[in-house]
Amino acid sequence: xxxxxxGRVPAFARGVRLQRDRVREQWVIQAPERAFIVDDxxxxxxxxxxxxxxxxxxxxxxxxxYDAPRETIASDVLSMVADLVDxxxxxxxx
Amino acid sequence: xxxxxxxxxxxxxxxHRCPLQCPYCSNPEALEPVAQELSTQxxxxxxxxxxxxxxxxxxxxxxxxMVRRDLSELVRHAVRKGLYTNLITSGxxxxxxxxxALSSAGLDHVQLSFQDVAPIMAEHIGGMxxxxxxxxxxxRLVVADGMPLTLNFVVHRLNVERIPQMFxxxxxxxxxxxxxxxxxxYGWGLRNRRALLPTREQLQQSEHDVAAARERFGTRMxxxxxxxxxxxxxxxxxxxxxxxxxxxxxxxxxxxxCHAAETIPGVLFPDVRETGLARIWNESKLxxxxxxxxxxxxxxxxxxxxxxxxxxxxxxxxxxxxxxxxTDPVCRLSPDRGLVDKAIVQTDDQPFVYRRMGxxxxx
Ligand code: SF4
Ligand code: SF4
Numbered sequence: 001x002x003x004x005x006x007g008r009v010p011a012f013a014r015g016v017r018l019q020r021d022r023v024r025e026q027w028v029i030q031a032p033e034r035a036f037i038v039d040d041x042x043x044x045x046x047x048x049x050x051x052x053x054x055x056x057x058x059x060x061x062x063x064x065x066y067d068a069p070r071e072t073i074a075s076d077v078l079s080m081v082a083d084l085v086d087x088x089x090x091x092x093x094x
Numbered sequence: 095x096x097x098x099x100x101x102x103x104x105x106x107x108x109x110h111r112c113p114l115q116c117p118y119c120s121n122p123e124a125l126e127p128v129a130q131e132l133s134t135q136x137x138x139x140x141x142x143x144x145x146x147x148x149x150x151x152x153x154x155x156x157x158x159x160m161v162r163r164d165l166s167e168l169v170r171h172a173v174r175k176g177l178y179t180n181l182i183t184s185g186x187x188x189x190x191x192x193x194x195a196l197s198s199a200g201l202d203h204v205q206l207s208f209q210d211v212a213p214i215m216a217e218h219i220g221g222m223x224x225x226x227x228x229x230x231x232x233x234r235l236v237v238a239d240g241m242p243l244t245l246n247f248v249v250h251r252l253n254v255e256r257i258p259q260m261f262x263x264x265x266x267x268x269x270x271x272x273x274x275x276x277x278x279x280y281g282w283g284l285r286n287r288r289a290l291l292p293t294r295e296q297l298q299q300s301e302h303d304v305a306a307a308r309e310r311f312g313t314r315m316x317x318x319x320x321x322x323x324x325x326x327x328x329x330x331x332x333x334x335x336x337x338x339x340x341x342x343x344x345x346x347x348x349x350x351x352c353h354a355a356e357t358i359p360g361v362l363f364p365d366v367r368e369t370g371l372a373r374i375w376n377e378s379k380l381x382x383x384x385x386x387x388x389x390x391x392x393x394x395x396x397x398x399x400x401x402x403x404x405x406x407x408x409x410x411x412x413x414x415x416x417x418x419x420x421t422d423p424v425c426r427l428s429p430d431r432g433l434v435d436k437a438i439v440q441t442d443d444q445p446f447v448y449r450r451m452g453x454x455x456x457x
Contacts, residue, residue: 013242014240014241014242015202015203015241015242016242019150019176019178021148021150023100023146023147023148024100024148028150030150030151030178030202032180032202032203032205032242032244032270032271032316033151033180033203033205033244033271033318034151035102035150035151035178086313087313088270088313088314088316
């Protein structure tokens with residue numbers, strides 16, 4: 001485990017996934033006994049959670065894609081991922 | 095005409111067969127025989143139609159869905175359609191071979207029911223000897239596979255005192271979620287209400303025990319608590335509102351807005367063998383009957399909560415008042431609340447009427 005949070009690798013917990021809801025045209029997290037709607041920003045982050053890339057890599061990628069300050073993106077990503085880990089939707093792969 | 099919002103989840107009752115005989119089972123009193131069950135191909139078509147309609151999650155239920163030999167084939171198909179697959183099981187038919195097949199079919203989650211923590215009581219309630227050991231083994235297999243596991247406990251007068259031990263068992267087995275659900279009183283539960291309804295003190299203790307568990311586990315364990323609405327002042331929004339989020343399909347293919355809806359007299363129950371699912375959801379008389387707020391009588395019609403609880407449970411209204419379109423009598427504002435208050439004081443230790451195929455006429 002790295003002390004720098006950006007060095008860590010998030011992954012979806014077993015039984016949890018991001019999915020496009022084609023009928024309602026939105027993104028959802030499918031989890032045991034419930035589906036949560038996620039906004040497009042969260043979906044952009046979660047699409048990059050593959051279980052083998054670091055948060056640093058995800059943040060860099062989003063910074064390029066959205067042309068926004070890296071710091072802002074980093075703080076959003078870190079807090080969102082921490083929240084989903086807390087709710088057991090994501091786990092740390094390393 | 096605008097179409098109603100599409101359903102979120104489908105409860106697929108694959109069969110009414112079950113080795114257990116819980117006296118609060120949510121199946122109807124008239125259980126459907128094997129010969130009428132939908133075939134593999136028919137279920138596959140239903141899942142295709144459900145996915146196209148907007149269903150996101152399928153709950154494979156029963157009876158005991160594991161008695162169907164085609165279960166993993168059905169799961170595999172639902173997974174292929176992007177549906178989230180949940181198996182609701184008693185666990186008594188689980189072994190490593192069956193779990194292996196389900197796991198490789200892509201099953202997402204297992205909800206395992208326990209009748210109690212104390213084996214003697216659990217087996218008295220479920221009416222099956224040796225069940226507890228099999229359930230514990232089933233839980234271990236699921237957790238060893240890595241699949242998320244929910245333990246479900248239906249609580250009532252005879253087991254409600256052991257909620258703390260129920261959480262201990264869940265922790266020991268490695269469950270990620272726990273559901274503590276007070277018995278709902280319609281169908282079999284209503285027949286056994288005198289023996290099952292908890293006292294007010296027991297209810298308060300259960301609320302306290304669940305709050306303590308929430309404190310103890312924090313976010314490590316997700317906890318769902320269903321309170322018995324007889325002691326509440328307002329009813330629950332049954333199924334998130336009639337025909338708004340949820341579909342139930344019986345073993346023979348009848349499509350219902352909730353699993354007790356077949357008790358409602360004078361309506362035709364749509365059938366997947368005859369009509370497509372989208373048409374049933376969007377156009378059938380049954381699904382439109384209590385959808386939204388137009389059907390409501392007073393006091394619901396002019397109540398501020400009408401879009402929160404949707405007037406409560408239609409089946410409970412029917413079972414207690416004889417009218418499916420009455421305000422749920424659990425509500426303090428209902429003119430029929432006296433029926434619920436009377437039931438609360440009418441309890442005794444009469445023996446159960448076990449849920450049985452064919453033998454359910456006598457008490
Ligand atoms: S509630 Fe009990 S009897 Fe009914 S289906 Fe579930 S395990 Fe079987
Ligand atoms: S009057 Fe009707 S809408 Fe209002 S709280 Fe009671 S059941 Fe719910």
